[in-house]
Amino acid sequence: MxxxxxxxxxxxxxxxxxxxxxxxxxxxxxxxxxxxxxxxxxxxxxxxxxxxxxxxxxxxxxxxxxxxxxxxxxxxxxxxxxxxxxxxxxxxxxxxxxxxxxxxxxxxxxxxxxxxxxxxxxxxxxxxxxxxxxxQGKYNYKVLRYVLEFDDLPDAFDGYTLTQLSDIHCGSFDNKHKVEYAVNLANEQKSDVILFTGDLVNNIADEIEKWKPTFSKLKARDGVFSVLGNHDYGDYMKWNSQTEKKENLDRLKDIQREMGWDLLLNENRYIKRKDQKIALVGVENWGDHGFIKAGDLDKASEGIAQSDFKILMSHDPSHWQEKVKNDPRNFHLTLSGHTHGMQFGVEIPGVVKWSPIQYRYKNWAGVYEEFGRYINVNRGFGYLGYPGRVGIWPEITVIQLKKRQHTV
The missing domain is CATH 1.20.58 (Methane Monooxygenase Hydroxylase; Chain G, domain 1)
Structure with missing residues (x-):
């Protein structure tokens, strides 16, 4: 009908x-x-x-x-x-x-x-x-750079750089050469750490198998860390049983570890410099608008002190808007993706920034700040649905952390 x-x-x-x-x-x-x-x-x-x-x-x-x-x-x-x-x-x-x-x-x-x-x-x-x-647009990769200043950034991390990737959606790719170029471009940024904020596949773990050699090349001094996005759970497929669905998710988790990525499942890690450290917190997907809410911020934050400098990886930016930005534990920087910038819009720096997705997500692309806390929403590495991008290009984000200097 x-x-x-x-x-x-x-x-x-x-x-x-x-x-x-x-x-x-x-x-x-x-x-x-x-x-x-x-x-x-x-x-x-x-x-x-x-x-x-x-x-x-x-x-x-x-x-x-x-x-x-x-x-x-x-x-x-x-x-x-x-x-x-x-x-x-x-x-x-x-x-x-x-x-x-x-x-x-x-x-x-x-x-x-x-x-x-x-x-x-x-x-x-x-x-x-x-x-x-x-x-052309879907492989028109752009490196976007931001410098963010914090009062309480540990001195040893002044100038620390991170590269963020998000929403790879490897099941959509049809050009190995272009994808390898983008992976090399990410490595060329020589950041201290690489952080992937979810949606590695469209639906099933098998999609990443042929791309394992490519994404295994992602390297950084402090490692490659990842979290899950809503598409990684297999919720948009018809499975023969819940056991089959679980086995698919388990395989996807194993593949990320085989690629040398440290997958954070409501967990945290400390990155150390000399005698100082920052906390890297990774939650499973937590999304408004009907998306899966597997993220557990309390569990992910276990063992972290109130005074620790924190970077949170959470796939869906609605999590920051609904839960994170007002959290008394003070998550200094949140990294998200999910929106893709709808893969369509108009962006002229300093002039206009528009996409239809902004009518659903308040934080949909780039850096936002509220209460002295920041979120960066990556526009995505891959594509889904419409096999292209118009005006909202695939993104590799490089963020430098700086200690804010106060003048007398």
């Missing part, structure tokens, strides 16, 4: 948006080409989602069909906005002419070519952007 409704809406959108094209050309082959492309996109999407498995296992073929669907469908919605606006204008003009007693013109006048031309020109922007995002 859902497919019937979806196809009906799709056809109505197709027919209505075609009016913009019909106003510009009377060629007989254009309608055939237009509807042939639309039918092919719909058939491909239907085939991938219905006959290639109904689970939410997002692999490259499904991702690309979905991406092409978005690239074709979203511009049509823009065309509809223009066509509907023009139809409203045509209706009221026609109504006025009828009331005025005019009999020389039709009630609804013909469409204007310049309106259709403008509509098609604007619709071409998201079409080209979404195609670019699939071809």
């Amino acid at each position: 859902r497919w019937v409704i979806f196809i009906a809406v799709y056809i109505l959108v197709d027919i209505y948006s075609f009016q913009a094209i019909r106003a510009l050309t009377k060629s007989s082959w254009v309608p055939w080409l237009y509807f042939l492309i639309s039918a092919a996109v719909l058939a491909g999407l239907f085939y991938e989602l219905s006959f290639m498995g109904t689970g939410k296992m997002m692999q490259p073929p499904k991702l690309y069909f979905f991406g092409i669907f978005l690239a074709v469908f979203i511009p049509k919605l823009i065309l509809i906005i223009f066509m509907f606006g023009e139809d409203i204008g045509r209706f009221f003009v026609g109504l006025f002419m009828k009331v005025a007693g005019s009999r020389d013109t039709a009630f609804m006048g013909s469409r204007r070519k310049f309106v259709s031309t403008i509509a098609l020109g604007i619709a071409a922007i998201p079409f080209a952007s979404l195609i670019y995002g699939m071809v």
Whole structure:
């Protein structure tokens, strides 16, 4: 039934948006080409989602069909906005002419070519952007650097650097060379520690198997630490049993350890310099908006003193907003991911920072500060759903910790 409704809406959108094209050309082959492309996109999407498995296992073929669907469908919605606006204008003009007693013109006048031309020109922007995002944007890695100052940072850690990665989603990758380039880029930052904040896979542990040699290359002086994200638990798959699901999660945990990563499961570690130390705290996923709440901040903080400088790894930034920022134990810096910046938006430093995801998450990309406590939300290393990125590029974060200097 859902497919019937979806196809009906799709056809109505197709027919209505075609009016913009019909106003510009009377060629007989254009309608055939237009509807042939639309039918092919719909058939491909239907085939991938219905006959290639109904689970939410997002692999490259499904991702690309979905991406092409978005690239074709979203511009049509823009065309509809223009066509509907023009139809409203045509209706009221026609109504006025009828009331005025005019009999020389039709009630609804013909469409204007310049309106259709403008509509098609604007619709071409998201079409080209979404195609670019699939071809180039998804591997357009950016290194973003921040310097954060703290009053109580131990002197031995003044200048300490960390590299944060998040949301690898290795099941989506289709270009080994690009991924290896990004791993090398992360290593080239020569940070003291590398921290991964969850969502290594889309759904199942097997996704990471062929990428183990690549991500095993991540190295830092104080090691590579990780936590789990919501996708790592296998909650979006249909399992034959809870035992099978548990075995999948256990395997994913083992793989991270085999890669040389220290997976923190509601645990903490101390990083030491000389006779000083900072605490690294890692919680399992805790998410608002219906996501799994396996994170236990109390358990993860056992043995840590109130006065210790703390870095918290928590996949979902809603955890910081709901629980962490007001916690009396004072978690100085929280590192999160999860949002991907929705893989779509506009960012011009100092001018504009916008993505639709901001209407769901208050903290969705970059560094935020409240009560003297910081959170960095990494925009993600990989991609999921739409197989690309537009304006919100894959990110490698480098954060330098500095002791705040007070002037007299």
